[in-house]
Amino acid sequence: MPIARAARRTAVRLGALALTGALLAACGSSPDSPSSDSAGGKVTITVDLFGSFGYKEAGLYEEYEKLHPGVTIKQTDTEDEADYWKSLQTRLAGGGGLADVQGVEVGRIASVTQQQSDRFEDLRKYGADRLEGQFAEAKWAAATGRNGEVLGLGTDVGPEAMCYRTDLFRRAGLPTDREELARRWATWDGYLELGRQYKAKAPGRSAWLDSVGSLYSIMIGQQKERYYDASGKLIWENNPALREAWDHAVEAAEDGLSARLDQWSPQWNQAFAGGSFATIPCPAWMLGYIKGQAGEAGKGTWDIARLPGGAGNWGGSYLSVPKAAKHKKEAYELIAWLTAPEQQAKLFRKQGNFPSATGAIDQVADAKDPYFSNAPIGRIFGEAAKAAPVQVLGPHDQNIAQQITNALSEVExxxxxxxxxxxxxxxxxxxxxx
Structure with a gap:
């Protein structure tokens, strides 16, 4: 989601929580007892997310409510993850206005585990430790605190590919076959060269890609070490891999290959339907976002190919329960169900969010997406997920990334x-x- 989603989703998602002992006492009951406003077996579970998690769109909330009579799920969401995180921090500091379930983007999860573990429920008290085996090892470890606390359950991961408009490619005289394109843009230099060819014959006023920020984000997602090294030391300023991603993004800007759109802005959203750009580096969670913005008219005009430069990961999220939640036990039961392999598989088939549950990955290996010209999304994203590096996460990954993409926007x-x-x-x- 979103991202953006980061996911994005980003592009591209995250959360954390805080309060005093007095407030906890005021919130009420022990973990295993119903809270005061769930009398009569009826309870409203509040969920606060960002980007496009896809639960509502995939019908999972409705399914859960049918399985649990008396439960109502109420979701609020913020399109831009940076806005979501800022608002969440304000509410955490004040101790009020927090939902029973808060989304946490992978770029923020280290902040939760290293700096805010006292503000989240340790989900082991509800039995989460029994679920470890159903998640990819790296996904589970990232949400584990220093003392073994389980501070969130993993939703999706963000294996990367390249989404492109076949209709615009044809009009510019470029090939549209996904395998041929994967060979042509096996490297990022090849991708930018193809972009220059597109620009020479671009239909209308369309650009090669949406923004250089998305190019940077997808490239840095191919690296194991980005902003911190394994010891926790900040390395972003002298990281050659980061500078390479920066230089390619600058090159794309200076060559006029970008539509110069701010991701998650209203103009960016409208551009999906308007054909303002021909390619967009897309983690799996962005598929649902593209469908939502491009609408039914976009069906069959999009396709997906392997990413230049090898596999990577951009985004992915967690569901956490804040200490201030009114319905902690019910919230845990909901997130355990939403992140179970069966639900993750359904979500991928309907929305494109790639599973972090290992059992679900096997279930979706043969998945194709009619919206994206029947692209074999199970194979493309499955191979990318297997080959993607296990990334080193730091407490300020998302903040650093935001400053870099802001600066690239100035170039663009x-x-x-x-x-x-x-x-x-x-x-x-x-x-x-x-």
């Missing part, structure tokens, strides 16, 4: 030089981290 939209934009990114990171 204002013509700021790469050197000046890098300096601005450095200052932004320093101010953010204090």
């Amino acid at each position: 939209r204002k013509g700021v030089s790469s050197e000046q934009a890098w300096s601005n990114a450095r200052k932004g990171v320093e101010n953010t981290l204090g």
Whole structure:
């Protein structure tokens, strides 16, 4: 989701929570007893998310409510994860306005486990430790605190591919076969060269890709170490892999290959239906987002091919229960059901969110998506998920990434030089981290 979703989803998702002992006492009951406002067997579970998790769209809430008479699920969501996280931190500090379930983006999960573990429920008290075997090892470990606390259950992961508009490719005289394209853009240099060819014959006013920020995000998602090393040391400024992603994004901006759209903005959303760009680097969770924005008219005009430069991961999320939740036990039961292999498999087939539950991955290996020209999404994203590196996560990954993409936007939209934009990114990171 979203991302953006990060997912995104991003593009591209995260959360954490805090309160005092007095407030906890005021919230009421022990973990195994119903809270005061669930009398009569009726309870409303509140869920606060960002981007596109897809539960409502896939009918999973409705299914859960039928299986659990008396339970009503009420979801609120924020499109932009950065806005969501900022609002969540404000509510955590004040101790009020928190949902029973809060979404947490993978780029923030280290902040939860390393800095805010006292603000989340340790889900082991509800039996979460029995679920460890159903998740990919890296997904489970990332939400585990220093003392073994289970602070969230994994939803999806974000294996990466390239989504593209076959109708625009044809009009520009480019091939549309996904296997041929995968060979043509086996490297990022090949991808940008094909973009220059597209620009020379681009139909209408369409661009090669949506934004250089999405190019940077997808490239950095191919790296094991991005902003921190395994010891927890900040390395982003001297990381050659990060500079390579930066340089390619700058090159795309300077060559005029971008539609210069801010991801998650209203203009970006409208561009999916308007044909403003021909390609978009897409983690699996973005498929549902594209469908929602492009609508029924976009069916069959999109396809998916392997990503340039090898496999990577961008995004993926967790569902957590804050200490301030009114219905902790019921919230845990809901998130355990939503993240079970059967539900993750359903979600992928309907929305494209790739499972983090190992049993679900096997179930979706043969999945195809009619919306995306019957692309074999189970195979494409499954292979990417298996080959993607296990990423080193740090407490401020998402904040650093935001400052870098902000700086790249200055290159893209204002013509700021790469050197000046890098300096601005450095200052932004320093101010953010204090």
